[in-house]
Amino acid sequence: MSDRVTVSKTYKLYLGGAFPRSESGRTYPVADSKGRFLANAAQASRKDLREAVVAARGAFGKWSGATAYNRGQVLYRVAELLEGRREQFAEEVAAGEGVPARRAQALVDAAVDRWVWYAGWTDKIATVLGAANPVAGPYFSFSVPEPTGVVGVLAPQRSSLLGLVSVLAPVLAVGATAVVVSSQDRPLPAITLSEVLATSDVPGGVVNLLTGHTAELAPWLAAHADVNALDLTGAPGELRTDLEKAAAGTVKRVLRAPSAEPDWTERPDIKRLRALVETKTVWHPTGV
């Protein structure tokens, strides 16, 4: 028998490219699907959320300014790294979601494919959602989609990796930056994903990932005046109306929560991409 003491991981937040503990010093226990203890995760406070928004705003200029081609390359690189961690993800998904190993593996593979799918969209969004507009006058009028800014994401509560990837990847693909509140009871794959992001070429601050109590953080995220869009997918049912109202206070774009969590394995469409862009239309005089 070996006397080696295993080195267990401290689960932390992912803020501005770094891995701090919660400013509040709080943690909460995470259990597997059968209620057995898995780990202590950091329990983010509203101040951590505030710092996350500052980091996301700071990173927005560079990420939204990168060429679509470059963003695609960077996101594809993330998929490459995800692939390398398949086993770790599969273990965490199996433990958290209580699915058999084979099913967990399939969910992880789907998540990697989903990431690649969105990575491919970066340089096609402008073509599909933009247009050269036919106008009655001596103008060249064209519309281009631009990223909306900082997006607050309440990640799906049940699907801890595939669901998370399905809501996070479109934010990055359009060139927006994200403040994500992970699944409350199943945060471990999210934390591992943040480690992947930290070692990829996604600049620090583009994705900020908080673990903690969704009901505690969501109202602050919804009302924050420096957040431009809010994805309510993982919002607790009883809070949804209030969150939408709070978001309306600063005229955020709101992706409303579906009544039940969707089947994430279904092939996505571009609804999420469309929801996270603003259309800019330019009228340019042509020679008279």
Added chain:
Amino acid sequence: MGGTTELTDVTRDEASLRRFLHGLPGVDAVGLEQRSAGLATRSIKKASKLWAIDTAISMVDLTTLEGADTPGKVRSLCAKARRPDDDVPPVAAVCVYPDLVATAKEALAGSGVNIASVATAFPSGRSTLKVKLTDTEFAIESGATEVDMVIDRGAFLSGRYGQVFDEIRTIKAACGDTHLKVILETGELATYDNVRRASWLALLAGGDFIKTSTGKVSPAATLPVTNLMLQAVRDWHGVTGQHRGVKPAGGIRTTKDAIRHLVAVHEVAGAAWLTPHLFRFGASSLLNDLLMQRRTQLDGHYSGPDYFSVD
């Protein structure tokens, strides 16, 4: 230090000035930094925070000192100074280059906001006394109510205290009733001992305020340096009974920083200094952050920079 008469003796000639300045107790750098760091951990919340934010706004010298300044920019800055936000009283002053004082004066007429102008070959202070005087007179004639002068750091560092003293005194004479702030440019003074000496030198020569920096040199205002200068004005008050002010400038960009400075003012100098007559912030981007945090306090949710003017 024994009283006003003794201080008159100190300034009799350069030798006694040097003896006095070098006789000042040395600064315990570690202690000073530790004390500053300790004060910075004070937690100011709720009603006290709102009070601190409002007080800090009233102490702001809203500053624009860029080569690219235009009358338009100064006018928009003045509009902001008059009414920073809904129900927010004006800031203490607008600080500009001498040639833009007239523009600021026109834009601030009747508002009670002071017009501060940098002078004396700002920011380096490297010119003849004649040029510096002309610079100062031009600012005052254009309507400046406060003059921010720079000391000649070259002279100070090479030990020509008499020259620095005479320059400040001459400019003060030219200012008359106009408020004189003396910029020490602490980032170039190298040691805390020098900051203490320069502070006393400026106070002896008649500066109404001692100001940390031009904002053109890094590091600019730091908490330990502000603490040191607050000690100087406190001790000056102890010796002479006169109140002199302190103005940290440059590098203070967040409400958190500003509140830390206010805590230092209260703890080091005393509550009497918590007024715009005796403490100012030289800043440009600080005001927006103060306004943003003020709204956060009042609205109950975090605010964002999109809701404030870009300046």
